[in-house]
Amino acid sequence: MKNWTQKGLGICSAALMVAAIASVLGRLPVLQAKDAAFAAAGFIMPAGVTDAMKEDYLEEDEEDNASSDSGQPDMSGADSAPVSSQSTGVSSQASSQAASGTVSSGPSSPVSLPAGVKEMSIANTGSQYNNIWVKNTNKNHTVDVAAELQKQPAVKIVKNSTPQVLIYHTHTTEAFLGDTRSQDKSRSVVAVGDQIAAQLKAAGINVVHDTTLHDYPSYNGSYDRSKVTMQNNLKKYPGIQVTLDIHRDAMGTSDGTRIKPTATINGRKAAQVMIISGCDDDGTLGFPNWEYNFRLAARLQKSMADLYPGLARPLNFCARKYNENLTKGSLLVEFGTEVNTLDEAVYSGELFGKALVKVLNGLS
Structure with a gap:
């Protein structure tokens, strides 16, 4: 199963930094430890905030192996979102919107992002x-x-x-x-x-x-x-x-x-x-x-x-x-x-x- 880790000492300073920047930029989403799950990546915030916060991030790690063989996904990869075995990782609303999108095989054309x-x-x-x-x-x-x-x-x-x-x-x-x-x-x-x-x-x-x-x-x-x-x-x-x-x-x-x-x-x-x-x-x-x-x-x-x-x-x-x-x-x-x-x-x-x-x- 997922093994969640965090750099604990950075969370308080990160929250203070986000609050300070939010006073300038307006409403800025603050992701607390229980609200964030970024796989094998730094704590992700809007442009500029990541640089300010540097390594104050939360992280999701990937286990090397799953010893059991139950036949059900354990979602233990850094490449697997914490979702059920039946979920695609995108909300049903987002999936329906994505189905109507277009994919270009040449230079990229604008594609609307699915909801969420x-x-x-x-x-x-x-x-x-x-x-x-x-x-x-x-x-x-x-x-x-x-x-x-x-x-x-x-x-x-x-x-x-x-x-x-x-x-x-x-x-x-x-x-x-x-x-x-x-x-x-x-x-x-x-x-x-x-x-x-x-x-x-x-x-x-x-x-x-x-x-x-x-x-x-x-x-x-x-x-x-x-x-x-x-x-x-x-x-x-x-x-x-x-x-x-x-x-x-x-x-x-x-x-x-x-x-x-x-x-x-x-x-x-x-x-x-x-x-x-x-x-x-x-x-x-x-x-x-x-x-x-x-x-x-x-x-x-x-x-x-x-x-x-x-x-x-x-x-x-x-x-x-x-x-x-x-x-x-x-x-x-x-x-x-x-x-x-x-x-x-x-x-x-x-x-x-x-x-x-x-x-x-x-x-x-």
Whole structure:
């Protein structure tokens, strides 16, 4: 189940800050601890307030595995909103409005937001190095992005060879606005993975895109099942250097407001992307080589920031494992939320794939 955490000491100062700003800006929603549930993101407020509050935020964490196998969703992912197994994460009113919306396959055209949805760009939380932001929730490890960018990842790409990259999905049925869970792989996160794979193949980097369902018919135990998929592929293709677990996030408040993170890239709306790089913060996770994953994550975060400013949410550096312990080049990546459109998420997959190619070309 969801594991809610908060930075307690910051709440009082955050409330005072919000009250002060509200006196200038007028009525400003103040989200108390019991009223906010933002998945793997900083405490989100209107533009300008986030900068003032810095790291006084609430956060929803993702458990690595669900040990039970009840057949019902436990919603234990950072990519899953705290909703019932029958809910789409959007109110019925919002869903009916969304059904009448249009999705463009080219440059974005204006689309009315469904009721109960707030669109925003999530940035400027955590620690900054040049144009890179990293949100560190570990207790025992600091972040020196400059130093990590100077270190070589344990990845060496051989082009036009055996598979070098594995793309898979622990929560394979995660989908987007209008149908937030779907076995139709053309409408789920699998479609995002297809775009990433296409960019890699075009660059001569061979890739395996494993579309095995890990969260259906049972959601619980998804990470245990995706671990087996990883191990099978690593055994079959020992040349694999990088593994990417592609997800869709979910963010919102207990009053039903859903958060849609977007960026406009080349005149077209894209779902924001968040890299999650785990850390064995206290040495209990059996994850001795997490530093290598972080080095790759930092380079990929920089590549996105350089090529497509605003596309990336702050890199999430956290005390979790997510099966990233199986290689020295494993990352989990979230594309948008359940109220982003499929078009926005697929476009982000294309952009992310290009940023990834730039990184891997430098590691060949």
